[in-house]
Amino acid sequence: DQQVKQNSPSLSVQEGRISILNCDYTNSMFDYFLWYKKYPAEGPTFLISISSIKDKNEDGRFTVFLNKSAKHLSLHIVPSQPGDSAVYFCAAVSDKIIFGKGTRLHILP
């Protein structure tokens, strides 16, 4: 029973364009949400978070949008850079932190 779903296993985006990674969740009790980035053979590193009382949080090239009524959040990266190629995990926080399966982002030159 997946409470956090990332339905796109992979995504390819041209360098300089916008990357949009999506995440859906089922539990309306989640307090807030996190995005992590993971390179091969490394641990996940924190990218950006958003509280359930907000609908947008921005940090440089990264913006996370939250639509509570749709139980959906998205991560926007603009402009996309080669170093953004990685696996991105969406996570939701309540009494535990539950991760999605991840989306592998390829930035094309």
Place this chain on the structure above:
Amino acid sequence: NAGVMQNPRHLVRRRGQEARLRCSPMKGHSHVYWYRQLPEEGLKFMVYLQKENIIDESGMPKERFSAEFPKEGPSILRIQQVVRGDSAAYFCASSPVGLPIATNEKLFFGSGTQLSVL
């Protein structure tokens, strides 16, 4: 200020042997979480510990798996009588406060231990 340290980075075991995975949290962090990543899968929660206490082990298999976080020393994830299906990357994370954590807190992850069972 060293990050979360996990060792070994790679561990090879034969079926039936025991695997011990170690995790030293960041300095000042007293909350540790273990996650498992199977090939082509996401990070699956296993267990959440505070010093000397298991807070939530709802993600741990009922048999062969155990975890501890003693007063002194690293957290240990122990897998007895390993089977091929235990092959995975095991990640440890730490935080300064426990769940539910505030919006300005986050988990810091180690680089993981890749367990291969032959």
